Amino acid sequence: MVTTSPGGAPAPLAVRAAAWHLPEHRVPVGELAEREGLDRERRTVLAGLGIDTVAVDTGLGATAMAERACRGALARAGVAAQDLGALVVVESRAPETLISSEVTRLQARLGADRALAFGVGGLGCVSLGPALLAARGLLAADPDLHHVLVAHASTPATPGRYRHPVTVNGDAGQALLLARTGPVRILDLVQETNGAHWDLFRVDYRDRPWEQWREECRDLPGYSFRLAVETRNRLAALLAGLLKRHGLDRADVAGYASHNLSAGGLRFLEESLDVELLPECRENLARYGHLGPNDVLLNLWTALANRRLAEGDRVVLVNVSPVAAWNLLLVEIGPWESTA
Template identity: 30%
Template sequence: MSTSSELGIVAMGMAFGERRDVSATAADYVPDPEAVTALGYETYHRAAPGVTAVDLAAEAAREALENADVTVADVDLVVVGNSDVPDYLGWDPSAAVARALGAHGTPTVLFTQACAAWSPALDHAAGAMALSPGVETVLVVLANVMSEAHGNRMDFNGCVASDGAVAAVVRRGHPRLRRLSSAQFTNPDYADLFRIEYGGAAAPLPPPGRGLKDVSPMASVYRHFDRDPKRFEAFMDEITARLADVVEEALSRAGRDRSEVARLIHINDSRQTFRAVADAVGIPLARTNAELARSLGHMGTADQLVCLWRHIEAGELVLGDLVVLTGVASPGMHWFCTVVEV
């Protein structure tokens, strides 16, 4: 039995909410629709009433298993990342996904680091293979369904939130889509940025006369910097600078160079952010997933693998191409990079 912890992605599957037009629906969410359309998004996905993150996760997982020509009985571990408010408190979505798939007895683990959960999820799969020789096939499932009871999908963190899931069947020693390395950085000074004030154990209910989403996360960000434009600008500069740092570190760990990178796949952010990220990392905007982001919206932790698979399906990535998957998780605050060779 192989003891290598090197893994590759065998196949993926995806599931999305209903496609919606940004310009046609922005007025339903914000008083200034032009501010949203200026972000550059054209469409996004919204889950139908009653459709949960677990529902989309299970749908994506079934497609991934079918595409990989394996059954759930072949899976040694299920790793789930959920990037928004869970369906219930005191409840584990990873176990719920396993139940939906019929994976009885298969170990599961859950990651909740918001839109950065994809990277530690892949790291955990690699770590499980390194520690347990019997772990050969892992199902990584990443899902995002925006809770509109807790937040506004068009006025939360400068993105248009979108509902979707992606699943990847990863196998020890698989020669394609190999995970080479990863790197991360956390700045705990920003731990309270973007937090939702009400609904958790500290403040289960909002004060009388207020709702769960009456406190704007962006407003709390501005307050954190004392509404000082220079301090906020320095914060924005730090976001891109830290990202460039983790890209450099991840490439160094893989023994690769930035000049070898064929494509950078970032979270499905606004077009302004993509320009800043491309400049910071030193890669042309056309070699990012900026165009895909316009039609997908920000699917939380699912962004990177959805876009990776879409670029492969479109023939925009070929055997041997080096890809850096990057992300910034606002709650935390975390920076991540994972290096993949197609």
């Protein structure tokens, strides 16, 4: 899935600046409101996820969290919202209202009046991939377009934050200012989906008030075993193909980062790919919980801030969604100044 420029060479794409809105307020998992209504089995699973606290922002909605992250990324790059070429929003799993546009609402709040604005979604955590592909395509197609802002705010789709047996959702906003050059170059992106799992997890909502919304898994054995086997096979094949396409082997990769679902999920990825994930994955999982499409790049930026990676290092970023979808990013670290 390499977008090419008119001359035939791979179109350059890089993260020039990134910012997050991470709520200071964090709720211990043992104090979640829904915990009292869980049976013993579910409480045991919840306690074993490797999540100590979740980030919670009760004062801001999704658009406001995304706006804060966007303003942070623009400020760090010294780019005015009016100068943005495009705004791509990874849409919420449960928008505040139907029919209305979260995308143009964020555009108006930022004052990005000249930007081409649209949304992508439908793939859970992996929805970050289509957003990056869209940004790369826009930059390749229009030489007068210089910056694309990709934004997302992760909030729970239901009143409860625990998603049995998967994870606990936290709140966070993320913004990535994408350009042709920047400290993190996105060299490649590979992605696959399988529609057989399109409704493995779902929330029935039409005939019930919001307070009664519950996310349910229609096939727990299928999630825990059959999808797990497929995920192992898909990711192994995607990684082998990605490295081969760039003439690389495992020794050429300095680190791996993933989305954060649970300690068991991180261990499963390590065993499936025979790799060791950056420790920031487990640290952010324990601190913030699952932040949807925001996880993987937050983990990377945290590792950069900790000076764990150096200029020239290549890193593979792993995203998986139970819809089901799989995504790998190959990035290269350039000259680094703290922009997180």
